[in-house]
Amino acid sequence: MHQMIPTMRTRLQHVSLLSLKRVSSGGSTVKKKDERPINANRKSPDTPPTNIEELRTLLIDITKGDAPHSLGAKARAAFGRILDIQDSNDLLSITTLSERIETNPSTITRLAKNLGYPGFGAFQKALLATRLQQPGSFYLNQAQSALLNADQPIKQRAAQLCHENQANIDHFVENLDPKSFETAIRLIADARRVTIYGIRQFHSLAAFLAYGLRLIRADVSVLDSNALGAAEEIGAMGAGDVCIVISVAPYSRQVVAAAQVAHEQGLDVIAITDLASSPLVSTSKAAIFAPHQSSFISNSITSFFAVAECVINAVAASNSEETEQALIARQNLIKRLNVEDR
Template sequence: MEHGPLAGQIVEAYDGMSAQLQAAARYVLDRPRDVALLSMREQARQAGVQPATMTRLAKNLGLDGYDAIRDAYASALRAGDIGFAGKAGAQALTQKLKGDHALAGEVLASMSRQIAGLMEEAPLNRIVAAAKRLASARRVYCLGLRSSHSAAWHFHYILSLIGEKSTILDGIGGTGSDMIGRATEQDVLFVVSVLPYTRATIEIAEYAHSRGIPVIAITDSEVAPLAKLSEAAVIIPTDSPSFFHTMAPAFAVAEVLATLVAGHGGDEALEALRRFDDQLGAFNVHLTTRAIKRQP
Protein backbone atom coordinates (compact mmCIF):
# COMPACT_ATOMS: atom_id res chain seq x y z
CA MET A 1 0.00 0.00 0.00
CA GLU A 2 1.50 3.35 -1.07
CA HIS A 3 1.37 6.41 1.16
CA GLY A 4 1.23 10.11 0.43
CA PRO A 5 3.85 12.85 0.28
CA LEU A 6 3.91 13.43 4.07
CA ALA A 7 4.28 9.76 5.03
CA GLY A 8 7.90 9.98 6.19
CA GLN A 9 7.25 13.14 8.21
CA ILE A 10 4.19 11.58 9.88
CA VAL A 11 6.00 8.37 10.82
CA GLU A 12 8.90 10.33 12.30
CA ALA A 13 6.60 12.52 14.44
CA TYR A 14 4.03 9.86 15.32
CA ASP A 15 5.42 8.68 18.69
CA GLY A 16 5.44 12.20 20.08
CA MET A 17 1.79 12.88 19.25
CA SER A 18 -1.21 12.68 21.57
CA ALA A 19 -3.69 9.83 21.11
CA GLN A 20 -6.09 12.08 19.17
CA LEU A 21 -3.36 13.38 16.90
CA GLN A 22 -2.17 9.81 16.32
CA ALA A 23 -5.68 8.84 15.22
CA ALA A 24 -5.73 11.71 12.74
CA ALA A 25 -2.17 10.99 11.60
CA ARG A 26 -2.92 7.34 11.00
CA TYR A 27 -5.92 8.29 8.87
CA VAL A 28 -3.74 10.52 6.69
CA LEU A 29 -1.06 7.85 6.47
CA ASP A 30 -3.39 4.97 5.62
CA ARG A 31 -6.00 6.77 3.45
CA PRO A 32 -4.03 9.05 1.09
CA ARG A 33 -6.65 9.01 -1.65
CA ASP A 34 -9.39 10.06 0.78
CA VAL A 35 -7.19 12.88 2.08
CA ALA A 36 -7.03 14.25 -1.46
CA LEU A 37 -10.73 13.83 -2.24
CA LEU A 38 -12.86 14.22 0.89
CA SER A 39 -13.62 17.31 2.97
CA MET A 40 -11.75 17.87 6.21
CA ARG A 41 -14.95 17.36 8.23
CA GLU A 42 -15.65 14.03 6.54
CA GLN A 43 -12.09 12.89 7.11
CA ALA A 44 -12.30 13.88 10.78
CA ARG A 45 -15.56 11.92 11.11
CA GLN A 46 -14.02 8.82 9.56
CA ALA A 47 -10.90 9.17 11.70
CA GLY A 48 -13.05 9.45 14.83
CA VAL A 49 -11.72 12.89 15.84
CA GLN A 50 -12.92 16.49 15.88
CA PRO A 51 -12.21 18.69 12.82
CA ALA A 52 -10.01 20.88 15.02
CA THR A 53 -7.76 17.85 15.55
CA MET A 54 -7.02 17.71 11.83
CA THR A 55 -5.94 21.35 11.99
CA ARG A 56 -3.74 20.64 14.99
CA LEU A 57 -2.16 17.75 13.09
CA ALA A 58 -1.22 20.08 10.26
CA LYS A 59 0.34 22.56 12.68
CA ASN A 60 2.17 19.69 14.44
CA LEU A 61 3.74 18.91 11.06
CA GLY A 62 4.79 22.53 10.61
CA LEU A 63 2.02 23.51 8.19
CA ASP A 64 -0.36 26.48 8.35
CA GLY A 65 -3.54 24.41 8.26
CA TYR A 66 -5.17 21.22 7.03
CA ASP A 67 -5.76 22.67 3.57
CA ALA A 68 -2.01 22.44 3.07
CA ILE A 69 -2.17 18.68 3.68
CA ARG A 70 -5.14 18.24 1.32
CA ASP A 71 -3.45 20.34 -1.37
CA ALA A 72 -0.25 18.28 -1.14
CA TYR A 73 -2.17 15.02 -1.45
CA ALA A 74 -4.37 16.33 -4.25
CA SER A 75 -1.27 17.35 -6.20
CA ALA A 76 0.28 13.94 -5.64
CA LEU A 77 -2.93 12.25 -6.77
CA ARG A 78 -3.05 14.31 -9.97
CA ALA A 79 0.59 13.44 -10.61
CA GLY A 80 -0.08 9.75 -10.09
CA ASP A 81 2.14 9.54 -7.01
CA ILE A 82 -0.40 7.84 -4.71
CA GLY A 83 -1.15 4.16 -5.23
CA PHE A 84 -4.60 2.63 -4.82
CA ALA A 85 -5.73 2.86 -1.21
CA GLY A 86 -9.15 1.24 -1.31
CA LYS A 87 -12.65 2.57 -1.85
CA ALA A 88 -13.49 5.93 -0.31
CA GLY A 89 -15.13 5.62 3.07
CA ALA A 90 -18.01 7.83 1.92
CA GLN A 91 -19.00 5.20 -0.65
CA ALA A 92 -18.89 2.40 1.90
CA LEU A 93 -21.67 4.12 3.84
CA THR A 94 -24.16 3.60 0.99
CA GLN A 95 -23.26 0.07 -0.10
CA LYS A 96 -25.80 -1.68 2.07
CA LEU A 97 -28.52 0.20 0.23
CA LYS A 98 -27.56 -1.40 -3.09
CA GLY A 99 -28.63 -4.97 -2.31
CA ASP A 100 -26.84 -8.27 -1.71
CA HIS A 101 -25.55 -8.75 -5.25
CA ALA A 102 -24.09 -5.26 -5.39
CA LEU A 103 -22.48 -5.54 -1.97
CA ALA A 104 -20.95 -8.93 -2.81
CA GLY A 105 -19.57 -7.44 -6.00
CA GLU A 106 -18.15 -4.44 -4.13
CA VAL A 107 -16.39 -6.70 -1.62
CA LEU A 108 -14.86 -8.87 -4.36
CA ALA A 109 -13.87 -5.86 -6.45
CA SER A 110 -12.21 -4.24 -3.44
CA MET A 111 -10.21 -7.40 -2.69
CA SER A 112 -9.17 -7.68 -6.33
CA ARG A 113 -7.87 -4.10 -6.46
CA GLN A 114 -6.07 -4.42 -3.14
CA ILE A 115 -4.29 -7.61 -4.16
CA ALA A 116 -3.46 -6.10 -7.56
CA GLY A 117 -1.90 -3.16 -5.72
CA LEU A 118 0.57 -5.55 -4.12
CA MET A 119 2.09 -6.12 -7.56
CA GLU A 120 3.43 -2.56 -7.66
CA GLU A 121 7.16 -2.10 -7.29
CA ALA A 122 7.31 -0.97 -3.64
CA PRO A 123 5.15 -3.78 -2.16
CA LEU A 124 6.89 -6.38 -4.34
CA ASN A 125 10.27 -5.20 -3.12
CA ARG A 126 9.10 -5.65 0.47
CA ILE A 127 7.70 -9.10 -0.24
CA VAL A 128 10.91 -10.28 -1.91
CA ALA A 129 13.08 -8.86 0.88
CA ALA A 130 10.92 -10.57 3.53
CA ALA A 131 11.01 -13.87 1.65
CA LYS A 132 14.82 -13.81 1.37
CA ARG A 133 15.14 -13.17 5.10
CA LEU A 134 12.72 -16.00 5.91
CA ALA A 135 14.54 -18.37 3.57
CA SER A 136 17.88 -17.64 5.24
CA ALA A 137 16.62 -18.41 8.75
CA ARG A 138 17.40 -21.72 10.44
CA ARG A 139 13.82 -22.00 11.67
CA VAL A 140 10.71 -19.85 11.25
CA TYR A 141 8.31 -19.45 14.17
CA CYS A 142 4.86 -18.48 12.89
CA LEU A 143 2.35 -16.43 14.85
CA GLY A 144 -1.10 -15.11 14.04
CA LEU A 145 -4.05 -14.90 16.40
CA ARG A 146 -7.77 -14.33 15.87
CA SER A 147 -8.46 -13.07 12.33
CA SER A 148 -4.74 -13.24 11.50
CA HIS A 149 -4.47 -16.93 12.36
CA SER A 150 -5.47 -18.23 8.93
CA ALA A 151 -2.70 -16.32 7.11
CA ALA A 152 0.01 -17.40 9.57
CA TRP A 153 -1.18 -21.00 9.61
CA HIS A 154 -1.35 -21.23 5.81
CA PHE A 155 2.23 -19.95 5.57
CA HIS A 156 3.29 -22.54 8.16
CA TYR A 157 1.42 -25.35 6.39
CA ILE A 158 3.11 -24.70 3.05
CA LEU A 159 6.54 -24.65 4.70
CA SER A 160 5.72 -27.86 6.58
CA LEU A 161 5.50 -29.63 3.22
CA ILE A 162 9.15 -28.92 2.46
CA GLY A 163 10.74 -30.01 5.72
CA GLU A 164 10.96 -29.06 9.38
CA LYS A 165 11.77 -25.37 8.94
CA SER A 166 8.52 -24.03 10.40
CA THR A 167 6.93 -24.06 13.88
CA ILE A 168 3.45 -22.67 14.52
CA LEU A 169 2.94 -20.89 17.84
CA ASP A 170 -0.52 -22.26 18.43
CA GLY A 171 -1.05 -24.65 21.32
CA ILE A 172 -3.89 -26.06 23.41
CA GLY A 173 -4.19 -24.73 26.94
CA GLY A 174 -2.45 -21.43 26.27
CA THR A 175 0.95 -23.01 25.60
CA GLY A 176 1.35 -21.71 22.05
CA SER A 177 3.92 -19.07 22.90
CA ASP A 178 6.14 -21.50 24.83
CA MET A 179 8.03 -22.60 21.72
CA ILE A 180 9.42 -19.12 21.08
CA GLY A 181 11.68 -19.71 24.08
CA ARG A 182 13.72 -22.07 21.91
CA ALA A 183 14.36 -19.47 19.19
CA THR A 184 17.78 -17.91 18.69
CA GLU A 185 19.20 -15.10 16.60
CA GLN A 186 19.55 -17.60 13.75
CA ASP A 187 15.77 -17.99 13.64
CA VAL A 188 12.96 -15.64 12.62
CA LEU A 189 9.53 -14.85 14.05
CA PHE A 190 7.00 -14.52 11.24
CA VAL A 191 3.97 -12.70 12.59
CA VAL A 192 0.67 -11.41 11.19
CA SER A 193 -1.48 -8.80 12.92
CA VAL A 194 -3.80 -5.99 11.83
CA LEU A 195 -5.95 -3.44 13.62
CA PRO A 196 -7.38 -4.09 16.19
CA TYR A 197 -4.10 -5.70 17.28
CA THR A 198 -4.26 -8.75 19.54
CA ARG A 199 -2.35 -7.97 22.73
CA ALA A 200 -0.70 -11.41 22.99
CA THR A 201 0.64 -11.15 19.43
CA ILE A 202 2.38 -7.84 20.10
CA GLU A 203 3.74 -9.00 23.46
CA ILE A 204 5.26 -12.15 21.93
CA ALA A 205 6.79 -10.09 19.12
CA GLU A 206 8.23 -7.63 21.65
CA TYR A 207 9.68 -10.54 23.63
CA ALA A 208 11.32 -12.01 20.53
CA HIS A 209 12.68 -8.61 19.49
CA SER A 210 14.15 -8.03 22.96
CA ARG A 211 16.07 -11.31 22.65
CA GLY A 212 17.54 -10.39 19.28
CA ILE A 213 15.25 -12.67 17.27
CA PRO A 214 14.46 -11.00 13.92
CA VAL A 215 10.78 -10.25 13.32
CA ILE A 216 9.23 -10.42 9.84
CA ALA A 217 5.68 -9.09 9.75
CA ILE A 218 2.56 -8.72 7.70
CA THR A 219 0.66 -5.75 9.11
CA ASP A 220 -1.49 -2.83 8.06
CA SER A 221 0.39 0.42 8.69
CA GLU A 222 3.85 1.96 8.83
CA VAL A 223 3.03 3.00 12.41
CA ALA A 224 1.58 -0.37 13.47
CA PRO A 225 3.30 -1.90 16.52
CA LEU A 226 4.76 -4.73 14.43
CA ALA A 227 6.16 -2.36 11.81
CA LYS A 228 8.33 -0.74 14.46
CA LEU A 229 9.61 -4.11 15.70
CA SER A 230 10.24 -5.70 12.32
CA GLU A 231 13.39 -6.17 10.32
CA ALA A 232 11.11 -6.39 7.30
CA ALA A 233 7.38 -5.66 7.15
CA VAL A 234 4.91 -6.06 4.31
CA ILE A 235 2.15 -3.45 4.65
CA ILE A 236 -1.24 -4.59 3.40
CA PRO A 237 -4.63 -2.84 3.11
CA THR A 238 -7.55 -4.07 5.21
CA ASP A 239 -10.35 -1.66 4.22
CA SER A 240 -13.52 -3.42 3.13
CA PRO A 241 -17.15 -2.61 2.28
CA SER A 242 -17.95 -5.29 4.87
CA PHE A 243 -18.32 -4.44 8.54
CA PHE A 244 -15.23 -6.66 9.04
CA HIS A 245 -11.75 -5.82 7.85
CA THR A 246 -10.52 -7.96 4.98
CA MET A 247 -7.72 -10.48 5.49
CA ALA A 248 -7.53 -11.44 1.80
CA PRO A 249 -4.39 -9.34 1.06
CA ALA A 250 -2.64 -10.70 4.17
CA PHE A 251 -3.52 -14.26 3.15
CA ALA A 252 -2.28 -13.63 -0.39
CA VAL A 253 1.04 -12.21 0.83
CA ALA A 254 1.51 -15.15 3.22
CA GLU A 255 1.00 -17.57 0.34
CA VAL A 256 3.40 -15.67 -1.92
CA LEU A 257 6.03 -15.57 0.83
CA ALA A 258 5.73 -19.30 1.42
CA THR A 259 6.01 -19.95 -2.30
CA LEU A 260 9.19 -17.89 -2.56
CA VAL A 261 10.72 -19.49 0.53
CA ALA A 262 9.94 -22.95 -0.84
CA GLY A 263 11.61 -21.99 -4.10
CA HIS A 264 14.82 -21.23 -2.21
CA GLY A 265 14.76 -24.72 -0.68
CA GLY A 266 16.39 -26.41 -3.69
CA ASP A 267 16.87 -30.19 -3.81
CA GLU A 268 16.13 -30.61 -0.11
CA ALA A 269 12.68 -29.11 -0.58
CA LEU A 270 11.99 -31.34 -3.57
CA GLU A 271 13.01 -34.43 -1.65
CA ALA A 272 10.80 -33.42 1.28
CA LEU A 273 7.86 -33.01 -1.10
CA ARG A 274 8.46 -36.47 -2.56
CA ARG A 275 8.40 -37.97 0.93
CA PHE A 276 5.22 -36.07 1.73
CA ASP A 277 3.55 -37.30 -1.47
CA ASP A 278 4.47 -40.87 -0.52
CA GLN A 279 2.97 -40.36 2.93
CA LEU A 280 -0.27 -38.96 1.50
CA GLY A 281 -0.52 -41.95 -0.79
CA ALA A 282 0.19 -44.44 1.99
CA PHE A 283 -2.62 -43.03 4.13
CA ASN A 284 -4.96 -42.55 1.14
CA VAL A 285 -5.54 -38.96 2.26
CA HIS A 286 -7.09 -37.50 -0.87
CA LEU A 287 -10.29 -38.61 -2.52
CA THR A 288 -9.67 -40.17 -5.92
CA THR A 289 -11.98 -40.22 -8.93
CA ARG A 290 -12.55 -43.97 -8.56
CA ALA A 291 -13.59 -43.49 -4.93
CA ILE A 292 -16.47 -41.21 -5.86
CA LYS A 293 -19.75 -43.12 -5.98
CA ARG A 294 -22.60 -41.51 -7.84
CA GLN A 295 -26.10 -41.78 -6.46
CA PRO A 296 -28.46 -43.79 -8.70
Protein backbone atom coordinates in the same frame (compact mmCIF):
# COMPACT_ATOMS: atom_id res chain seq x y z
CA MET B 1 14.49 -26.44 31.42
CA HIS B 2 11.55 -27.08 33.76
CA GLN B 3 12.92 -24.39 36.08
CA MET B 4 13.02 -21.85 33.21
CA ILE B 5 9.35 -22.19 32.21
CA PRO B 6 7.77 -20.29 35.16
CA THR B 7 10.35 -17.56 34.73
CA MET B 8 9.60 -17.21 31.05
CA ARG B 9 5.82 -17.19 31.66
CA THR B 10 6.28 -14.47 34.30
CA ARG B 11 8.47 -12.55 31.86
CA LEU B 12 5.81 -12.69 29.12
CA GLN B 13 3.16 -11.43 31.52
CA HIS B 14 5.46 -8.65 32.71
CA VAL B 15 6.37 -7.54 29.17
CA SER B 16 2.71 -7.79 28.15
CA LEU B 17 1.85 -5.16 30.76
CA LEU B 18 4.79 -3.00 29.71
CA SER B 19 3.77 -3.27 26.06
CA LEU B 20 0.21 -2.24 26.85
CA LYS B 21 1.45 0.79 28.73
CA ARG B 22 3.63 1.79 25.78
CA VAL B 23 0.79 1.39 23.31
CA SER B 24 -1.69 3.36 25.43
CA SER B 25 0.71 6.11 26.45
CA GLY B 26 2.41 6.57 23.09
CA GLY B 27 5.80 5.95 24.73
CA SER B 28 8.65 4.69 22.57
CA THR B 29 11.72 2.55 23.09
CA VAL B 30 15.07 3.39 21.56
CA LYS B 31 15.92 0.83 18.87
CA LYS B 32 19.19 -0.08 17.21
CA LYS B 33 19.67 1.20 13.71
CA ASP B 34 19.97 -2.31 12.21
CA GLU B 35 16.54 -3.21 13.58
CA ARG B 36 14.70 -0.78 11.30
CA PRO B 37 12.76 -2.17 8.35
CA ILE B 38 14.32 -1.21 5.06
CA ASN B 39 12.36 1.43 3.19
CA ALA B 40 12.91 3.37 0.00
CA ASN B 41 12.53 7.03 -0.82
CA ARG B 42 13.65 8.53 2.49
CA LYS B 43 13.61 12.31 2.62
CA SER B 44 16.00 14.59 4.44
CA PRO B 45 14.69 15.84 7.83
CA ASP B 46 14.20 19.37 6.41
CA THR B 47 12.07 18.27 3.46
CA PRO B 48 8.50 17.09 4.11
CA PRO B 49 7.33 14.01 2.16
CA THR B 50 5.96 14.59 -1.32
CA ASN B 51 3.92 11.39 -1.78
CA ILE B 52 2.16 8.61 0.08
CA GLU B 53 5.15 6.26 0.06
CA GLU B 54 7.38 8.84 1.74
CA LEU B 55 4.63 9.63 4.26
CA ARG B 56 4.33 5.97 5.18
CA THR B 57 8.10 5.68 5.60
CA LEU B 58 8.05 8.75 7.84
CA LEU B 59 5.33 7.30 10.05
CA ILE B 60 7.33 4.08 10.44
CA ASP B 61 10.36 6.14 11.53
CA ILE B 62 8.22 8.18 13.95
CA THR B 63 6.75 5.00 15.45
CA LYS B 64 10.25 3.59 15.93
CA GLY B 65 11.59 6.87 17.39
CA ASP B 66 14.02 7.32 14.49
CA ALA B 67 12.53 10.52 13.03
CA PRO B 68 13.16 14.18 13.89
CA HIS B 69 9.38 14.54 14.35
CA SER B 70 7.60 13.50 17.54
CA LEU B 71 3.90 12.71 17.61
CA GLY B 72 1.66 11.60 20.46
CA ALA B 73 -0.27 8.34 20.33
CA LYS B 74 -3.49 10.01 19.11
CA ALA B 75 -1.68 11.97 16.40
CA ARG B 76 0.12 8.81 15.20
CA ALA B 77 -3.18 6.95 15.10
CA ALA B 78 -4.80 9.76 13.08
CA PHE B 79 -1.80 9.83 10.75
CA GLY B 80 -2.11 6.08 10.21
CA ARG B 81 -5.84 6.30 9.49
CA ILE B 82 -5.22 9.05 6.94
CA LEU B 83 -2.60 6.94 5.14
CA ASP B 84 -4.99 4.00 5.02
CA ILE B 85 -7.80 5.92 3.28
CA GLN B 86 -8.52 4.42 -0.14
CA ASP B 87 -11.20 6.77 -1.45
CA SER B 88 -9.55 9.93 -2.82
CA ASN B 89 -12.83 11.83 -2.38
CA ASP B 90 -12.27 11.77 1.38
CA LEU B 91 -9.06 13.76 0.88
CA LEU B 92 -10.52 16.57 -1.22
CA SER B 93 -11.26 18.82 1.78
CA ILE B 94 -10.17 19.02 5.38
CA THR B 95 -13.83 18.76 6.43
CA THR B 96 -14.50 15.47 4.65
CA LEU B 97 -11.16 14.09 5.85
CA SER B 98 -11.86 14.99 9.48
CA GLU B 99 -15.27 13.35 9.24
CA ARG B 100 -13.76 10.26 7.64
CA ILE B 101 -11.24 9.69 10.45
CA GLU B 102 -13.53 11.06 13.17
CA THR B 103 -11.40 13.92 14.40
CA ASN B 104 -11.37 17.74 14.28
CA PRO B 105 -10.03 19.74 11.31
CA SER B 106 -7.74 21.57 13.71
CA THR B 107 -6.13 18.25 14.66
CA ILE B 108 -5.30 17.59 11.01
CA THR B 109 -3.90 21.10 10.58
CA ARG B 110 -1.64 20.65 13.63
CA LEU B 111 -0.53 17.25 12.31
CA ALA B 112 0.39 18.78 8.93
CA LYS B 113 2.45 21.52 10.57
CA ASN B 114 4.17 19.04 12.90
CA LEU B 115 5.23 17.07 9.83
CA GLY B 116 6.86 20.16 8.30
CA TYR B 117 4.10 21.40 5.97
CA PRO B 118 3.00 25.05 6.02
CA GLY B 119 -0.63 23.92 6.25
CA PHE B 120 -3.19 21.36 5.17
CA GLY B 121 -2.97 22.26 1.47
CA ALA B 122 0.62 21.07 1.11
CA PHE B 123 -0.13 17.98 3.19
CA GLN B 124 -3.16 17.27 0.98
CA LYS B 125 -1.03 17.59 -2.17
CA ALA B 126 1.35 14.89 -0.90
CA LEU B 127 -1.57 12.63 0.03
CA LEU B 128 -3.13 12.98 -3.42
CA ALA B 129 0.10 12.75 -5.41
CA THR B 130 -0.33 9.02 -6.11
CA ARG B 131 -3.79 8.19 -4.77
CA LEU B 132 -5.67 9.89 -7.60
CA GLN B 133 -4.23 7.28 -9.97
CA GLN B 134 -5.07 4.25 -7.81
CA PRO B 135 -7.73 1.88 -9.19
CA GLY B 136 -8.63 0.92 -5.63
CA SER B 137 -10.65 4.12 -5.27
CA PHE B 138 -12.80 3.18 -8.23
CA TYR B 139 -13.57 -0.26 -6.83
CA LEU B 140 -14.40 1.13 -3.41
CA ASN B 141 -16.66 3.85 -4.80
CA GLN B 142 -18.47 1.32 -6.97
CA ALA B 143 -18.93 -0.99 -4.03
CA GLN B 144 -20.20 1.76 -1.71
CA SER B 145 -22.81 2.83 -4.23
CA ALA B 146 -23.98 -0.76 -4.74
CA LEU B 147 -25.76 -0.99 -1.40
CA LEU B 148 -27.57 2.26 -0.83
CA ASN B 149 -30.63 0.24 0.17
CA ALA B 150 -30.77 -2.81 2.39
CA ASP B 151 -33.26 -4.56 0.10
CA GLN B 152 -30.92 -4.88 -2.85
CA PRO B 153 -30.42 -8.36 -4.41
CA ILE B 154 -28.00 -10.70 -2.69
CA LYS B 155 -25.79 -10.78 -5.80
CA GLN B 156 -25.16 -7.05 -5.48
CA ARG B 157 -24.27 -7.44 -1.81
CA ALA B 158 -21.78 -10.15 -2.75
CA ALA B 159 -20.42 -7.91 -5.50
CA GLN B 160 -19.85 -5.09 -3.03
CA LEU B 161 -17.78 -7.22 -0.69
CA CYS B 162 -15.80 -8.75 -3.54
CA HIS B 163 -15.06 -5.32 -5.06
CA GLU B 164 -13.88 -4.06 -1.68
CA ASN B 165 -11.53 -7.04 -1.40
CA GLN B 166 -10.27 -6.27 -4.91
CA ALA B 167 -9.59 -2.72 -3.80
CA ASN B 168 -7.68 -3.89 -0.74
CA ILE B 169 -5.48 -6.20 -2.81
CA ASP B 170 -4.85 -3.45 -5.38
CA HIS B 171 -3.93 -1.08 -2.56
CA PHE B 172 -1.50 -3.65 -1.10
CA VAL B 173 0.26 -4.14 -4.45
CA GLU B 174 0.52 -0.45 -5.29
CA ASN B 175 1.97 0.47 -1.89
CA LEU B 176 4.22 -2.56 -1.36
CA ASP B 177 7.69 -1.61 -0.15
CA PRO B 178 9.89 -4.05 -2.12
CA LYS B 179 12.96 -3.65 0.08
CA SER B 180 11.09 -4.37 3.31
CA PHE B 181 9.33 -7.29 1.62
CA GLU B 182 12.64 -8.69 0.36
CA THR B 183 14.09 -8.37 3.87
CA ALA B 184 11.20 -10.42 5.25
CA ILE B 185 11.67 -13.10 2.59
CA ARG B 186 15.40 -13.35 3.22
CA LEU B 187 14.87 -13.67 6.98
CA ILE B 188 12.29 -16.45 6.51
CA ALA B 189 14.39 -18.34 3.95
CA ASP B 190 17.56 -18.20 6.07
CA ALA B 191 15.99 -18.76 9.49
CA ARG B 192 16.80 -21.84 11.54
CA ARG B 193 13.20 -21.96 12.78
CA VAL B 194 10.07 -19.96 11.96
CA THR B 195 7.06 -19.52 14.21
CA ILE B 196 3.89 -17.62 13.29
CA TYR B 197 1.49 -15.98 15.74
CA GLY B 198 -2.03 -14.78 15.09
CA ILE B 199 -5.11 -15.23 17.24
CA ARG B 200 -8.86 -15.38 16.68
CA GLN B 201 -9.59 -15.10 12.96
CA PHE B 202 -5.93 -14.45 12.18
CA HIS B 203 -5.09 -17.86 13.64
CA SER B 204 -6.43 -19.31 10.38
CA LEU B 205 -4.04 -17.06 8.44
CA ALA B 206 -1.13 -18.19 10.63
CA ALA B 207 -2.05 -21.83 9.95
CA PHE B 208 -2.29 -21.21 6.19
CA LEU B 209 1.08 -19.44 6.10
CA ALA B 210 2.67 -22.24 8.14
CA TYR B 211 1.23 -24.89 5.79
CA GLY B 212 2.59 -23.12 2.72
CA LEU B 213 6.05 -22.54 4.18
CA ARG B 214 6.27 -26.16 5.33
CA LEU B 215 5.95 -27.24 1.70
CA ILE B 216 9.31 -25.67 0.94
CA ARG B 217 11.29 -25.54 4.20
CA ALA B 218 11.52 -27.38 7.50
CA ASP B 219 10.80 -26.29 11.06
CA VAL B 220 7.83 -23.93 10.68
CA SER B 221 5.18 -23.83 13.39
CA VAL B 222 2.16 -21.88 14.61
CA LEU B 223 2.94 -20.33 17.97
CA ASP B 224 0.86 -21.77 20.80
CA SER B 225 -1.16 -23.90 18.37
CA ASN B 226 -1.69 -26.55 21.07
CA ALA B 227 -2.31 -24.03 23.88
CA LEU B 228 0.89 -25.13 25.59
CA GLY B 229 1.93 -21.53 26.20
CA ALA B 230 3.46 -18.80 24.06
CA ALA B 231 6.12 -18.15 26.69
CA GLU B 232 7.37 -21.73 26.60
CA GLU B 233 7.59 -21.81 22.82
CA ILE B 234 9.30 -18.42 22.51
CA GLY B 235 11.66 -19.46 25.29
CA ALA B 236 12.77 -22.44 23.24
CA MET B 237 13.84 -20.19 20.37
CA GLY B 238 16.73 -17.80 20.03
CA ALA B 239 19.01 -15.77 17.76
CA GLY B 240 18.66 -16.71 14.12
CA ASP B 241 15.02 -17.73 14.50
CA VAL B 242 12.10 -15.77 13.05
CA CYS B 243 8.76 -14.88 14.63
CA ILE B 244 6.03 -13.66 12.27
CA VAL B 245 3.30 -11.74 14.11
CA ILE B 246 -0.08 -10.86 12.60
CA SER B 247 -2.64 -8.38 13.91
CA VAL B 248 -4.66 -5.35 12.79
CA ALA B 249 -6.58 -2.62 14.58
CA PRO B 250 -7.86 -3.08 17.21
CA TYR B 251 -4.58 -4.88 17.89
CA SER B 252 -4.53 -8.08 19.96
CA ARG B 253 -2.76 -7.53 23.26
CA GLN B 254 -1.30 -11.04 23.32
CA VAL B 255 0.26 -10.61 19.88
CA VAL B 256 1.78 -7.22 20.76
CA ALA B 257 3.25 -8.67 23.95
CA ALA B 258 4.57 -11.78 22.20
CA ALA B 259 6.26 -9.62 19.55
CA GLN B 260 7.98 -7.60 22.27
CA VAL B 261 9.20 -10.72 24.09
CA ALA B 262 10.37 -12.38 20.87
CA HIS B 263 12.32 -9.24 19.99
CA GLU B 264 13.96 -9.13 23.42
CA GLN B 265 14.82 -12.86 23.13
CA GLY B 266 16.86 -12.03 20.02
CA LEU B 267 14.40 -13.35 17.43
CA ASP B 268 13.95 -11.54 14.13
CA VAL B 269 10.36 -10.26 14.17
CA ILE B 270 8.37 -9.81 10.97
CA ALA B 271 5.07 -7.90 11.26
CA ILE B 272 2.13 -8.47 8.93
CA THR B 273 -0.24 -5.66 9.86
CA ASP B 274 -2.34 -2.80 8.53
CA LEU B 275 -0.83 0.59 9.42
CA ALA B 276 2.60 2.12 9.87
CA SER B 277 1.40 3.22 13.32
CA SER B 278 0.74 -0.41 14.34
CA PRO B 279 2.37 -1.33 17.69
CA LEU B 280 3.93 -4.35 15.95
CA VAL B 281 6.16 -2.11 13.82
CA SER B 282 8.43 -0.92 16.62
CA THR B 283 9.82 -4.43 17.31
CA SER B 284 9.99 -5.62 13.70
CA LYS B 285 12.94 -5.96 11.35
CA ALA B 286 10.54 -5.94 8.42
CA ALA B 287 6.88 -4.96 8.14
CA ILE B 288 4.37 -5.88 5.43
CA PHE B 289 1.20 -3.76 5.28
CA ALA B 290 -2.20 -4.70 3.87
CA PRO B 291 -5.48 -2.73 4.09
CA HIS B 292 -8.70 -4.37 5.26
CA GLN B 293 -11.45 -1.78 4.80
CA SER B 294 -14.70 -3.47 3.78
CA SER B 295 -18.34 -3.98 4.72
CA PHE B 296 -17.54 -7.38 6.24
CA ILE B 297 -18.91 -7.66 9.78
CA SER B 298 -15.39 -8.20 11.19
CA ASN B 299 -11.88 -7.39 10.01
CA SER B 300 -11.61 -8.56 6.41
CA ILE B 301 -8.64 -10.88 5.93
CA THR B 302 -8.86 -11.60 2.20
CA SER B 303 -5.99 -9.24 1.39
CA PHE B 304 -3.88 -10.87 4.11
CA PHE B 305 -4.29 -14.28 2.51
CA ALA B 306 -3.05 -12.69 -0.71
CA VAL B 307 -0.05 -11.40 1.26
CA ALA B 308 0.57 -14.91 2.62
CA GLU B 309 0.52 -16.39 -0.88
CA CYS B 310 3.00 -13.74 -2.05
CA VAL B 311 5.29 -14.54 0.89
CA ILE B 312 5.15 -18.31 0.27
CA ASN B 313 5.88 -17.94 -3.45
CA ALA B 314 8.73 -15.51 -2.81
CA VAL B 315 10.37 -17.82 -0.26
CA ALA B 316 10.00 -20.69 -2.73
CA ALA B 317 11.61 -18.65 -5.51
CA SER B 318 14.50 -17.56 -3.28
CA ASN B 319 16.00 -21.06 -3.56
CA SER B 320 14.40 -22.86 -6.49
CA GLU B 321 16.54 -26.01 -6.30
CA GLU B 322 15.76 -26.70 -2.64
CA THR B 323 12.10 -25.87 -3.26
CA GLU B 324 11.90 -28.38 -6.11
CA GLN B 325 13.44 -31.14 -3.99
CA ALA B 326 11.15 -30.33 -1.06
CA LEU B 327 8.04 -30.45 -3.26
CA ILE B 328 9.12 -33.77 -4.82
CA ALA B 329 9.68 -35.24 -1.36
CA ARG B 330 6.28 -33.97 -0.20
CA GLN B 331 4.53 -35.46 -3.24
CA ASN B 332 6.19 -38.83 -2.62
CA LEU B 333 4.96 -38.81 0.97
CA ILE B 334 1.43 -37.99 -0.19
CA LYS B 335 1.53 -40.98 -2.55
CA ARG B 336 2.91 -43.34 0.09
CA LEU B 337 0.26 -42.31 2.59
CA ASN B 338 -2.47 -42.56 -0.05
CA VAL B 339 -3.72 -39.09 0.92
CA GLU B 340 -5.27 -38.14 -2.39
CA ASP B 341 -8.15 -40.00 -4.05
CA ARG B 342 -7.66 -39.85 -7.81
